[in-house]
Amino acid sequence: MPLPRRSDSGSGKSRLGPPARDAGRLFVQLPFTEPRTSGVGGTLLVNGEVRDESTFRKQSCYIMQNDNLQPLLTVHEAMTVAANLKLSAKNTHKEKQSKIKEILESINLWEHKKSKTCDLSGGQKKRLSIALELLKNPEVMFFDEPTSGLDSLTSKQCVMLLKEIASTGRTIICTIHQPSAMIFEMFDHLYAVANGYCIYQGSVKGLLPYLEQSNLKCPPYHNPADYLLEVASGEHGDCTDTLVKTSENGLNELWRNNQRNTLQLQSMNHIDRLMESGRITPVKAPPILFSRMTNGNQLKEDPTFCWHSQYPTSFCNQIYVLLKRTFLLNSRDRTLTYSRLTTHFGIALFIGVLYHGIGEDASNILNNFNFLFFTVMFLMLTAFNCVTTTFPSELPIITREHFNKWYSLKSYYLAITLADIPIQIVATLIYAIVTYFLTMQPVEAYRIFSFMFMCILISLVAQSFGLFIGAMMDIKNGVIFGPFCFLPFTIFSGFFVQLNDSHPYMRWLFHISFLKYGLEGLVLSVLGYDRGKLPCNTDYCHFVYPEKFLDQMDMEYAQYSTAVVFMLILIAIIRIAAYFALSVQIKKRS
Known part of the structure; x- marks a missing residue:
């Protein structure tokens, strides 16, 4: 999945997606049209340093929209295979099994460890897909429409899990189409794309004030995500060029705000109450924290770094x-x-x-x-x-x-x-x-x-x-x-x-x-x-x-x-x- 593009034709530099200094936050991209993949030049940066493509691939993972799992394996067997492939040979069998149990318990799949993946529900398959990649402890996780095919409660549960994972120090980046207002407000950062250009980049809380600057006022009790889609589709006039200019094609960082608004807190508290009452499956993320992402050359100099070779195992x-x-x-x-x-x-x-x-x-x-x-x-x-x-x-x-x-x-x-x-x-x-x-x-x-x-x-x-x-x-x-x-x-x-x-x-x-x-x-x-x-x-x-x-x-x-x-x-x-x-x-x- 190509990440959101931000470019500066004057400087010749470009950055893909939100910078990794925002680790521990949940980002969302609303791709209203297909992003451009050609005719773009520049330099890819992570925290101001040139990104090492090979190392970044090892520090990140991509979870697709469809849960492509082996249907004949049980949950525990799938996790064991992933652990044997993704974890270093220095880890003993006992250590691998302990890590598997920790992750499955954290996303409430341990009791289903003997169930075949073909017998899991949509939400359980999505959680298993996440658990398989958590074994590698990725610093950046990309999700292609993680709520696709899920009902409203399961979608909330899934996004809440991503929120918990982000709180452990990971950067979570999602593409999502027409989220509900409650799910939309859970995200920390929004990157909206229309006609291949960025029309807004900043906090979810700052979206409506940003649109009002261009005389685009969201009606009361209207889903902001739906309204943004209407704006990008031209239902309220051709405002794309104006929004791209205002956001400087995503380079304007005035709308980046780390504070959670009231609706976001209400949404999270509501889901917490649902989990406590047993109406939805309680989930939590394993407590793993990361240091600041650096460029690949520094990682290669560390002989103890588990990704010094192309693959974790021989x-x-x-x-x-x-x-x-x-x-x-x-x-x-x-x-x-x-x-x-x-x-x-x-x-x-x-x-x-x-x-x-x-x-x-x-x-x-x-x-x-x-x-x-x-x-x-x-x-x-x-x-x-x-x-x-x-x-x-x-x-x-x-x-x-x-x-x-x-x-x-x-x-x-x-x-x-x-x-x-x-x-x-x-x-x-x-x-x-x-x-x-x-x-x-x-x-x-x-x-x-x-x-x-x-x-x-x-x-x-x-x-x-x-x-x-x-x-x-x-x-x-x-x-x-x-x-x-x-x-x-x-x-x-x-x-x-x-x-x-x-x-x-x-x-x-x-x-x-x-x-x-x-x-x-x-x-x-x-x-x-x-x-x-x-x-x-x-x-x-x-x-x-x-x-x-x-x-x-x-x-x-x-x-x-x-x-x-x-x-x-x-x-x-x-x-x-x-x-x-x-x-x-x-x-x-x-």
Whole structure:
């Protein structure tokens, strides 16, 4: 979320948002129009010093409008994962758990620690999102519409929590649209933007006197926030230029007032009474105070500062924590795990019964070939669809966690890749074992191993394509356009048309089709490498000798090792491409 901009074209300097010397105060920005993000130059300052961008990112956090939480984790599990990623390795497990308990108790979520996040109410999810970031003790916290989707009482409770957090020394900055009068009066500082310029910057108490200077008088019993919106929208005349000039585009600090007005105190006392009566959930912030924010160079000189590296924990620890979380999520995900396993087993039984015994009869060699092609297509589509329909839903969560410096994108991608491979292999082996023996393929160890290994490679290639498409598109577009990636591979797989029968100018497409290599690998596993004469249970069998069938299918020169090498290289290439596609998506979302 871009912060409010204040610029001085004469000096060439600019400051983003309220200065950090106001730590311990609650700020609000009313963005009536989209702020400008281009054509602006200057210097970013924090307390009069040049801001170190990397260090400032580590000292701050951004809590999005939508509560992007892992739905299958409990509150305590989510906090434990965050603590293991956000706290230094110097902190013991006991210290981390103590900090988790302190924060959850302070926002009244400790009694819900065993509840899954998907079962929490809107207000509880918002408080959990705040608690996850409080583990890092950020000095500056940015909130994008923290009251969005909440009822009036829960909104008051949320803003009251932010007020309590601000009282511990943090600077809280929010964007908010059309707050109620009571919520509006809780904020210490207001920054209003219209047409990309600041029309007011100062205390909430000083807003109405400021507007009256421009002959804009708020009617009695009218919400000041609503009136300000009307003014910015031009309902009371075109006053934007006048207000921008009066506020000096936000540089005029005459209206900055630290005193709370009577209505603000009444609002806070009213909420305190509601908390005491039990009508709303009582919350309080953990008592953590900060020193004055300084520039990043001073922080880097302090070897005890916990943010001296880019991330709080090492790369290996990030992978370990993310692997544990991913395995836990997979164990609870019915779609990604249980449905995949049961689908492979159910289809394997159906296909095994349908093609029962075809592997030992020369009269069924064409049916055996059809079975092998179906195996390729089934493993490809199931592995592809499972990832394509689930991975895009992770992107909002990845964006939030990566933006707030929980972990590097490399560690996340490596963890999610390694965690899903065992499940895909188990599902593939279930299908391969059941169908191999029900169709009565040759019971020879090297043929069984070759068949199963090629099945695994086919599914991993398709899974890699799923990661790539899932990283580039949302679920809807991925389901629609994803299968088009396989159409050329399917046509040139050697099943519908053979290599020698195709047009000479199109034969090169056969050599880049992974389905062709997958099909060749399966056929060679059961029919190749000097398999003997097949028994014939009818009057005439044209393909008694498997070599004759391989020659008919243009596979007489095919090599199993070539197929394996091609598939392994393709897996590596596509997964690397998927990582870069994911990094592009994350940068766009950030």
